[in-house]
Amino acid sequence: MNHLLRRYKKSLFTKLLTAFIIGGATTFPVEGSCQDGKAILNRVDQNLSSRNQIAESSMTIYGRRSSRTITAKSWTEGDQKSFTEYLSPASEAGTKMLKLQGQLWIYTPAADRTIQISGHLLRQSVMGSDLSYEDMMDDRKLSDVYDVTIAGKDTIDSRGVIILELTANVNDIAYYRQKMWVDSERFIPLKQEMYARSGQLLKRAEMKNIKRVENRWYPSLVIYKDMLKEGKGTEFRTNTISFDQQIPDHIFSKASLR
Amino acid sequence: MLELKLAFKNLFGSGLRTWLNVTVLSIAFVIILFYNGMLDGWNMQAQRDTIEWEIGSGQVWHPDYDPYDPYTFADSHSKIPSTISSLIERGDAAAILLTQATAYPGGRMINTLIKGVDPNQKVLKIPSALLIEDNSDPEYIPAVIGSRFAKSAHLKEGDRVLVRWRDANGTFDAREITIVSVFRTNVPTVDLNQIFIPLEKLREMTSMFDEATLIVLSDMAGVPVQQDGWSYKNQDYLLKDLKDIMAAKKGGSFVISGLLLAIALLAIFDTQVLSIFRRQKEIGTYIALGMTRKKVVGIFTIEGTTHSILAILLGMAWGVPFLMLLQKTGIPMPSNADQAGIAIADKITPYYGAGMILTSVILVVLSSLVVSYIPTRKISGMKPTDALRGKIV
Numbered sequence: 001m002n003h004l005l006r007r008y009k010k011s012l013f014t015k016l017l018t019a020f021i022i023g024g025a026t027t028f029p030v031e032g033s034c035q036d037g038k039a040i041l042n043r044v045d046q047n048l049s050s051r052n053q054i055a056e057s058s059m060t061i062y063g064r065r066s067s068r069t070i071t072a073k074s075w076t077e078g079d080q081k082s083f084t085e086y087l088s089p090a091s092e093a094g095t096k097m098l099k100l101q102g103q104l105w106i107y108t109p110a111a112d113r114t115i116q117i118s119g120h121l122l123r124q125s126v127m128g129s130d131l132s133y134e135d136m137m138d139d140r141k142l143s144d145v146y147d148v149t150i151a152g153k154d155t156i157d158s159r160g161v162i163i164l165e166l167t168a169n170v171n172d173i174a175y176y177r178q179k180m181w182v183d184s185e186r187f188i189p190l191k192q193e194m195y196a197r198s199g200q201l202l203k204r205a206e207m208k209n210i211k212r213v214e215n216r217w218y219p220s221l222v223i224y225k226d227m228l229k230e231g232k233g234t235e236f237r238t239n240t241i242s243f244d245q246q247i248p249d250h251i252f253s254k255a256s257l258r
Numbered sequence: 259m260l261e262l263k264l265a266f267k268n269l270f271g272s273g274l275r276t277w278l279n280v281t282v283l284s285i286a287f288v289i290i291l292f293y294n295g296m297l298d299g300w301n302m303q304a305q306r307d308t309i310e311w312e313i314g315s316g317q318v319w320h321p322d323y324d325p326y327d328p329y330t331f332a333d334s335h336s337k338i339p340s341t342i343s344s345l346i347e348r349g350d351a352a353a354i355l356l357t358q359a360t361a362y363p364g365g366r367m368i369n370t371l372i373k374g375v376d377p378n379q380k381v382l383k384i385p386s387a388l389l390i391e392d393n394s395d396p397e398y399i400p401a402v403i404g405s406r407f408a409k410s411a412h413l414k415e416g417d418r419v420l421v422r423w424r425d426a427n428g429t430f431d432a433r434e435i436t437i438v439s440v441f442r443t444n445v446p447t448v449d450l451n452q453i454f455i456p457l458e459k460l461r462e463m464t465s466m467f468d469e470a471t472l473i474v475l476s477d478m479a480g481v482p483v484q485q486d487g488w489s490y491k492n493q494d495y496l497l498k499d500l501k502d503i504m505a506a507k508k509g510g511s512f513v514i515s516g517l518l519l520a521i522a523l524l525a526i527f528d529t530q531v532l533s534i535f536r537r538q539k540e541i542g543t544y545i546a547l548g549m550t551r552k553k554v555v556g557i558f559t560i561e562g563t564t565h566s567i568l569a570i571l572l573g574m575a576w577g578v579p580f581l582m583l584l585q586k587t588g589i590p591m592p593s594n595a596d597q598a599g600i601a602i603a604d605k606i607t608p609y610y611g612a613g614m615i616l617t618s619v620i621l622v623v624l625s626s627l628v629v630s631y632i633p634t635r636k637i638s639g640m641k642p643t644d645a646l647r648g649k650i651v
Contacts, residue, residue, distance in 0.1 A: 119329065171427040200432035202422065228420060230365035
């Protein structure tokens with residue numbers, strides 16, 4: 001599950017936090033050029049990147065009538081390696097997910113089988129959440145696949161934000177356009193919206209409970225919502241997280257799935 | 259001839275017992291005709307509707323297309339082979355492009371399949387002619403849907419519903435479509451969760467220009483030359499599921515027919531056993547007068563079998579008007595009868611084919627012949643003197 005949070009970290013938070021540390025938040029021009037926007041993304045990406053991380057997190061999926069919470073522990077190294085073990089509820093406990101260099105395997109204890117998620121299976125929902133496997137598999141940097149412009153300033157939860165507009169410059173991408181609200185002091189995204197080619201708003205992510213973790217700002221709660229359907233969406237909550245730990249190599253091997 | 263005369267004389271002499279047997283057997287006979295007629299009528303209607311609404315005279319599939327695996331839909335599209343393009347230009351075939359999508363009627367999420375069809379096609383009965391685009395509004399997407407989908411999604415003519423899909427590159431797009439018509443069809447597989455929009459509009463929406471997933475052929479198309487891996491599927495292949503279901507239903511009808519016949523034939527069997535027991539002196543007299551045992555067995559067997567002939571005549575007397583009335587009015591089906599996914603109309607019109615009637619007649623006569631003969635075998639082993647004294651059984 002922490003794949004999901006990780007994905008957002010990579011794409012949003014990371015870049016902005018870096019910008020804060022290196023460049024000084026309030027000095028970005030509001031009507032910036034494309035180059036300025038790209039610089040923000042690059043620096044946030046650099047800042048939030050860690051050698052590795054270990055996290056325990058929970059994902060709450062809100063349905064029409066009820067909700068369910070799934071907890072998991074994740075080990076992540078760079079962008080390419082990640083291993084997650086689901087801890088609860090009992091129906092999901094023991095399910096493991098391994099991501100290695102763009103490939104994804106899932107082990108299900110009930111079936112005692114490891115299957116590779118590929119092709120169009122990647123478009124399926126992760127554990128019934130509002131995210132797809134594909135959402136968490138896209139490792140490309142936003143600055144590589146989007147042209148970025150600074151669209152203006154705003155305020156979210158009493159914090160000044162810079163609004164970035166991202167327009168895809170490649171064809172094979174899920175969201176043609178994105179909009180991002182970045183904390184202008186901490187340089188961490190507080191809100192992100194994903195749009196269809198037609199301009200229709202499809203999904204929204206809101207990052208809350210920004211905390212200082214070691215030397216980083218980190219959103220411990222992400223609310224992700226499919227804007228086309230009713231419901232409260234999916235909440236990703238990071239309960240504990242630690243960076244740059246010693247992770248044995250065998251964690252990121254298929255043998256660790258069983 | 260003498261045996262026949264005696265058989266009929268004895269049979270009619272039995273009075274009420276004979277007519278009770280005949281009545282029971284006639285009911286069984288008519289019900290067998292009714293049930294088989296209903297199945298045959300359903301089978302014919304289902305095949306006809308499936309051909310008219312879904313499969314045409316055959317189809318040509320994209321190499322990757324597998325209707326049973328929705329995961330193949332996203333990749334099963336490419337330019338149409340030239341040999342088939344010419345058929346489409348002549349109007350002897352219709353191209354269909356498939357795209358998986360998600361519809362959001364009233365905030366709910368429903369997985370759907372968008373089918374692009376040529377508004378000018380005449381191969382299928384889908385009312386594609388209603389898919390008239392508005393040249394002044396490029397965002398306008400007309401759509402027709404089936405009544406089942408309309409009901410489940412709470413949509414009606416004139417409604418607008420947001421639909422999200424991915425283009426050929428996997429990029430999300432979403433727009434509102436306008437329901438221009440809700441059609442009724444007996445074929446649920448062209449109805450449930452399916453949205454029909456103009457082919458060129460879907461090609462533009464998905465960046466799949468000049469592409470298709472499958473081609474539906476008309477009667478005039480013949481068997482096209484297969485090219486670029488596209489494969490031809492004939493009607494037998496496309497109707498296989500339906501025929502398999504019907505074969506299973508026929509199996510069920512044999513069981514029901516067998517049970518009904520067994521009840522009726524049991525009465526004849528009992529009558530035969532009783533006749534031989536009560537008419538021992540008569541049997542002894544026949545033999546004493548010079549009739550062979552074989553002929554006596556024949557008399558009793560003919561007596562029993564005649565029940566079936568009378569039953570068929572009686573069954574025709576009351577069954578023909580009854581069955582014809584059902585054929586005229588149709589047999590109403592429950593509203594959820596098509597939930598299994600096979601074509602079924604609101605009313606089934608039974609079909610009583612000559613073959614089915616003849617088979618049923620032969621089945622009734624032969625089975626009554628067998629049950630009439632079995633009890634009479636005892637006559638073969640009797641002594642005339644014992645028979646005259648009533649001591650053969």
